[in-house]
Amino acid sequence: MGNEYLLEMKNIVKTFPGVQALRGVDLKVRPGEIHAVMGENGAGKSTLMKCVIGIHPPTSGEIIFEGKELGHYFPADALKMGISMIHQELNPVLHRSIMENLWLGREPINKLGIINEKKMIEMTKEVLETISMTEDPRTLMKELTVAKMQMCEIAKAVSYNSKLILMDEPTSALTNHEINHLFNIMRTLKEKGVSMIYISHKLDELYTIADVVSVYRDGTYIGTEKVSELKIDKLIRMMVGREVKDMFPKVPCPIGDVKLEVKNLSHREFFKDISFTLRKGEILGVAGLVGAGRSEVIETIFGIRQKSGGHIFIDGKEVNIRHVTDAKKAGMAFITEDRRNSGVFPMLDTQLNMIIAALEQFLNKFGLIREKQMQEKCEEYIKKIQVKTSGFGQKMENLSGGNQQKVLLSRWLMTNPEIMLFDEPTRGIDVLTKAEIHKLITQLAGEGKSIIMISSELPEVMGMSDRIIIMHQGKITGIIDNRADLTQDELMAYATNTVEEYKQHQKGVNK
DSSP, X not given: OOOSOSEEEEEEEEEETTEEEEEEEEEEEOTTOEEEEEOOTTSSHHHHHHHHHTSSOOSEEEEEETTEEXXXXXXXXXXXXXXXXXXXXXXXXXXXXXHHHHTTTOOOBOTTSOBOHHHHHHHHHHHHHHTTOOOOTTSBGGGSOHHHHHHHHHHHHHHTTOSEEEEESTTTTOOHHHHHHHHHHHHHHHHTTOEEEEEOSOHHHHHHHOSEEEEEETTEEEEEEEGGGOOHHHHHHHHHSSOOOOSOOOOOOOOOSEEEEEEEEEETXXXXXXXXXXXXXXXXXXXXXXXXXXXHHHHHHTTSSOOSEEEEEETTEEEOOOSHHHHHHTTEEEEOSOHHHHTOOTTSBHHHHHHGGGGGGGBOTTSXXXXXXXXXXXXXXXXXXXXOOSOTTSBGGGSOHHHHHHHHHHHHHTTOOSEEEEESTTTTOOHHHHHHHHHHHHHXXXXXXXXXXXXXXXXXXXXXXXXXXXXXXXEEEEEXXXXXXXXXXXXXXXXXXXXXXXXXXXXHHHO
């Protein structure tokens, strides 16, 4: 008789220096089951998954796989046993090709012991076809979007023919179409008996794809429920310990004069003739599908990319922003969508990550750091933004995604910016931390900050914005001045450049 559970984790404890991440937690996954793992940032979800994959051996507790208790093992051992993982923070080898990333350490070898490139190309094409990717296997990873990199990670996990796949926020950078495609892949794998552990902060995804959900809070196990029998208000209470009544605490703020004006801004590769204004105290939402050029526009405004044409005005005066330092001097701040690769310094401590953009504020006339002043300022922001950390010396890589995002916010707020550019500010962040960041963004607008916020989550961009710009393939397809009149269907019509068809359809419905 087979085992009821493919994976059993019993009384798992994991302690890091100064932090107890897991406090005797349990997890049981059946064969052919999609098992969601939910909880706010810092709940211990990712740490638990790293225990399963062999990155972090538990301090104590049992891990049983296919009825056998496992001793100490490493990720390579987990892969051989049939356990693979898609990590939340992407870490591809950017200057290597898709196929080299896909088959790293298991390249096909010919009789002479040389890598068989022709066979590797064929193998890569076969795997990519399973997830409907048509990229050339020789394409360098650095040339792909974040969404495409994520799909490559999914392809890699599928290529191992795993019995258990761990998915840590696999949809964080995917479009709705790509998410639906991923879910179809997951359903196909489930039919073949593959089990999946699925971590996500998107509650609608949980109810679409998962069979069972286990909830964790502050490193403790709260409970396991069948998704079909679990109401959303109970799930949120299990995750945060109380009700979250206001996810989008947007309040009307006084809208002042035009702060930023962009005229006919263009980039040779990504967008053309982008024009809009941003006022003091305004939250300007930017919506569109991944690949629409949203991120590239604000990266160009901030000097990360070089414009090929157009003009940027601040307070009515044209500014020439050729570099990030020019943007900082002009009073801008930029919070990137890709925390790991272009945001945090994971091996540095929390304090250095927090002050690095405003370091000159803490230097005396001899160029030495004024330690006391620096620590006081960091303590002020840790309290103000409620960063959960064991201390200034804690490495960023050991903070949860939500707390890393809060550190990035603190970093840029220390520069006293007047214009704040947020690119997916709540990507990969739990329900409670999302509400906290939404509240902070609203407070910043209330203080007169001018804010641009890119978001792929329609409820977020509709709930938080005063006005909304919608982009499609490098062009603005709509600017909505009254968000109260906008529906998600209409926003998606602008995002897919099918608004005329949508309006015709609505006329027919209303007749």
